Amino acid sequence: MSGGGYFWSNWPDMSRQRLFRVAPRALVAVGLCLFIGLRLLTGTAAVQIEESKAQYSRVVPLVEEIRALQARQGDLLRLPLDEAVWRIIDDLAIEQNLMSLRETGASQDEASLQMTLTGLPLNTLARLLAALRDRAGLQVRDCALTRNPDDPRLSDAHLVLAR
Template structure:
């Protein structure tokens, strides 16, 4: 049995034709690589321009958002009250009295009045609603905030926070 030799379609061609074929293939691969590199370069350039445009647009929006936040905080119905009284009113309005473990006034720094609040067994929705009211209605911020899982029910949270203007 004679072993069959693997032959390629160009094996029977004259050497000059084989040489032209390989030069053509080499030129084609080089041209394809060049086209891919040029395409990628154009794509990344356009993407860079798009990112720059979005950054510029973001830069225009940020001051507006900060101004809106400041105005919203000044218009809160509880912004004129001391922090402890404002938080008590929000707790009453949100019916969170059963969840409050402690609520007492405290001093933040030298001249900032604040309030320390500890909740037990809150859902995430209750907490976010409370924090939104604290921000929007009383213009308070939380320089200290600790969130832990409730030991009795892991789906609930225990929260200790310090709120101040």
């Protein structure tokens, strides 16, 4: 190996000159290809993100409208408050958990009920609240949720319901 420790050191002068002429151009071409490829990939990702945002902004109002319509179209909406609540309690078979259900004078403009339940699993409580909202069009005006003293895995709830 004369003239250094590089692999092209033993090449003929013509081959070395061609290498040094072509190598920078090849490096620039490879770099340009990488840059363009990465730019296209990030551009595509940015376009997809913007399309997803636009689609989300179109869907959110529809979902909110559907939820509002479901609340207004409940099968128990036309029943008096206490009858609607009793139907939901019967459907969920939680009569044994109901401690009290009585009318309250929270507001003169709207009828409201106070309901106290004990020993409910959280999933049953969630189904109860969803049914009150979706089927009877009721809102929870006040809620006190505590751990059941007899079984800490269960909950006790005091709800004030109104339309």
